[in-house]
Amino acid sequence: MKTIYRTIWLLAMLLVVPAEGWSAGKTEITWYGQAAFKVKTPSGKVLLIDPWIDNPANKNGKKELAELGRVDLILITHGHGDHIGNAPEIAARTKAHLVAPFGLGRTLVAEGLIPKELAGYDTMGNYGGELQLLDGEVKVAFVPAIHDSDVTVPGPPVRQVPGGNPAGFLISIKDGPVIYHTGDTDLFSDMALVGRFHPVDLMLVCIGDHFTMGPRRAAEAVKLVQPKLVVPMHYGTFPFLTGTPAEFAAGLKDLGLEGRLKKMAVGETIIWGR
Template sequence: MKQWTWVRQHLLKAGIALITIILTIVMAGWHSASNAQSGSTQLLWYGQSAFKLTTPSGKVLLIDPWLENPLNPNGKADLAALKQVDLILVTHGHFDHVGNAVAIAKKTNAKLVSSSDLGQAMVAFSGYPKELVPFETQGNFGGELTLLNGEVKVAFIPAVHSSSVASDGSPATFAGNPGGFLVSVKGGPVIYHTGDTDLFADMSLIPKFRKVSLMLACIGDQFTMGPQRAAEAVKLVNPTTVVPMHYGAFNLPGTPTAFSQALRQQGVKSQIRILKVGEVLKL
């Protein structure tokens, strides 16, 4: 009997030890997942329409990456400092949106997210590496991509503008229809980058599918909507916060001050956040 009692006691101790180990592993995994989810999404503005989006897990997305634009005095240093880029999103083919995309892709192996027409044009005329323009990162308006193991979704939104690419002084080549992106970070913000566009009524449909946390709205006028029409666009989308972009680089008439005034005049409730070049916004 004493022998069996000894055996039962040791089995019980072994069972408790095993359960403790299992719970430790589970808790450690839960703690790591919680830490990953608790990190903030960060958005850095390089000027013009160029942004760097960093997810809570450290994935890096660039949108319209013209880092060496006239508004960014640190353009060359910013370009040199990029070590990791997972995705490059390009709204349309104009030089101030394609920007440094090709150089960055060759350096970091970043895949291109774009309309399929633009992707083909950038491979053929801009030199974007063909192997970095796979089927799974190409789409078209009305479609949505699930990327980076489900951490990010990118929906293709139309824009009222034009799109072409040019190389080595050759005539510009049609590069599909222009667009914007609705970027949804898992457990994080939903960001609408308008690309270059005019105001259009179907913007009102965007919040019917997903509430927009942050709208990056072009305001420059002359080549895109100006402050008054951009304010109306914000009213249609109804984001929590709006950041003006695409102004100042070419002495365009639209300004953040005029945009802020237009938002007030039109009774828009969204908060405006005016970023400085190089400023990081935590979301």
């Protein structure tokens, strides 16, 4: 009987071990709210995407920003403040390199927001190009986005300067998922081509409406891309971002795609293991 009880106790302990304790060899994806995500690769490399970590939707944002450790790459889709976010502070502290559309990277360097040595030709590109990064562990392809990309430069005086073309990112992780982060965009028919070169495992899609596509158009985008799993983002942070996950779920259901939805809570981490 003692052996049986010991076995049951060991199994119970396994069940309560935090998920992150079992993530070796797997990819971790954390949502900070708005369009901000952290991706930790199977080997422990860290990517931040549109890193506005202390946004209003993230009640633990200031603490998480202060405790942020290793960062290897900072990916920024376009020049708006809710996507550049905390990137200047994070880059200065961690020396992470900037991955961005070339025009945006050039502006961020010229305005003193990102150090020049962190934004070279090796980590910036444009539509259709694909970067081989971190010794081939990460590949990033630039995908069009229908939006704008002006950068607000702190003053005085506060200025608006051109930020080049907005983009989405198709991120391929070695021994991990292919992730499509749409950035801020409307639905466009060429989304159907996104997965042709790298079939998409996880799609991070804006649904907020007003400044991007809303839930129903986002559902149509999912139909075009055909990811295995889709996470809605860029909603609820401000009152005018009225799109909701419930509307998005309804749109997916109408298209026969409801089984692909994963609604993340702010601060939640999912672990992807093939």
